[in-house]
Amino acid sequence: MSEMLSVDPYVFLAIIGMAFVTILTRVSGFVLARSFAIEGRTKAALEAVPGSVLIAIIVPTVFATGPAETIASLITLILASRLPFIFAVFGGVGSVVVLRILLAG
């Protein structure tokens, strides 16, 4: 039990470090936006970032894992553009399970 509840100091340090930089990013945008007018070309650059980051995170799974993941990603996108969020997520997850079975057999 004590083993389950223990906290390794290095793990704790990693968690604190991650928490610190995460809070830093979440607060600094507010501070920046209050100090500078973000407009024009800067705004256009910043507006492209959230989507670009999300894409960069998932693109290896989407295109470099296998056909099941690529097709399921397409299905998720189509569902998300037509149905509420949760249907897209569970539809996507369900389709990857089915596609893996179909494509493996």
Add this chain to the structure above:
Amino acid sequence: MTGSKLSQYGSSGNQFYLGAATSLPITLSIFAVGMVVGVLAAEKGLTFTETFLFSALVFAGSAQFIALEMWGTPLAISVIVFTTLIVNLRHILMSAAITPAIYHWPKQYSFIALLFLADEIWAVALTRAQRTELRPSFYFGIALPFYLTWITSTLTGHAIGRSIGDPAQFGADFAFTAVFLALLVGLWNGRSSVLPWITAALTALAVDTTWHGPWPILVGALSGAIVGASQYGFLKAKYAAVSEDIASDQESS
């Protein structure tokens, strides 16, 4: 009660419950993602308490997911923290984008709201702010259930981790990708998204063939931003030309 500061900011429980109800589908979806993170945490040897602190203090799904993939012995703390910073750079922009909707709140409310600015919460809050006034009670109606669900789901994943076997058989390894794809649809900003997003995808994919960790994400984000900035004048000129056409049509008719 009328005219008090509390009622001005929506003291009624309605706004809180409305926020919770609006974000319920996302909160339920995130349970699946949290379970994946919890299972992964158990596989990487995190204890129950460590997993709790991980979710409660970091509270950033994608960063936690990517950090766990890099988790090893010895623990590369500086690389993990740097990767977290890169992955979460987008929060600077998300936080800047939500600022107009929250800066007039009491200071402590805005600050606490920023601590909870996860992608999903941000997306729901920003959508609300685009339609009507975003009140603190609505925001925390999104954030609090979402935060508690995140912690509960990672701990659930951690607890059942070893007993359910391979999470891939339930497609659970794909849940994270599915959530991000669904969020992307919400972030779609018409024609101005096309080139930055394609560029980000191609450069990230190219970098990923050789370097993992933060690099595909950093390069993808930067190249997307550069393309976004460089097409700014072009798109603006096009839109201006279109609106001039419309204006002259209206004059002549």
